[in-house]
Amino acid sequence: MNSPSPTRQARHELIDAGGRTAASFGVNKLLGQLFVVLYLAPRPLCLDELAEELGVSKASISLATRQLAGWGAIRRVWRKGDRRDFYEAEEDPRQILRNGVLDALQRKLDSAGRQFQEAIRTFEAAAKGRTDGDEAILLDRLRHAEATRAKVSGLLQHPLVRRMI
Template identity: 40%
Template sequence: MKNLTKSRSEFAELLGRTAQAFGLTPSVGQIYGLLYLSAEPLSLDEIAESLDLSKASASIGTRQLESLHAVQVSSKNADRRDYWEARLEPQEVLQKMMSTVLAPRLANAHDRLEGLLERMEAEKNSGELSNSAFTVCQQRIQQLITKTNQFKTWLPLIERFVK
């Protein structure tokens, strides 16, 4: 990483690993880390240069961060470059991620579990699954469905906490 002090690039790497923990790529986290400590907005080339990334990665990364509302783009006039800057409220980024990433996944999981229950009933009827095995499965999956429903209810509450 050129162009950055040791500690600023260390910060970027820290955020890179953090991003991974959230299922994002390291470079996305690094970009956010870079912008988060930057006094002014940076162009794509500056980002790629500072973090020693290809422009391609920088482009993909910034767009993804934008879709997560973690950064915003602007343009200095008389310059056709895009300039990127971090939104400085990590809580809001987190909140957005919860509603745009976590919530849909939860809904998806819920649907899959429902579908699974149906297919298991079919397997019971066709004899592939013994009655007693089915009972166990049904009961446990039902419990899981209930829990995901509960969690869905709590999610907005947790969001407000985090904010």
């Protein structure tokens, strides 16, 4: 509460934008807001400060911090002689991208790949030899989808991409 009005306003808008962004990706908007608060904070903050700042119960903050910490977006910080847990944001957004977002994406792609290949095997076995009919179309589509998936997966691991991010 030490800032004059325009910066407070700007800060408030950034927090709100964090919430909207989170929501637009289908995650709890509180996670986005919480991360922005920590990312902009000059020092680690405790649960009560976070709850106060966002006007939300401590229970919500407790859940939210654990989730964000699980993604590597924030981390717990101990202060000697203080029993409270403090949290600070991972200050390098690229770290979060790598460890949180891209990792999760890669896992999804891998899982989809296994599923595709299993389905392709099943359909190949069912339509042995025959290259016509509905199931041939379906197989074609499946193979096409799998090829694209593999391409995207490869792109994510490409050194150039890895280095740029």
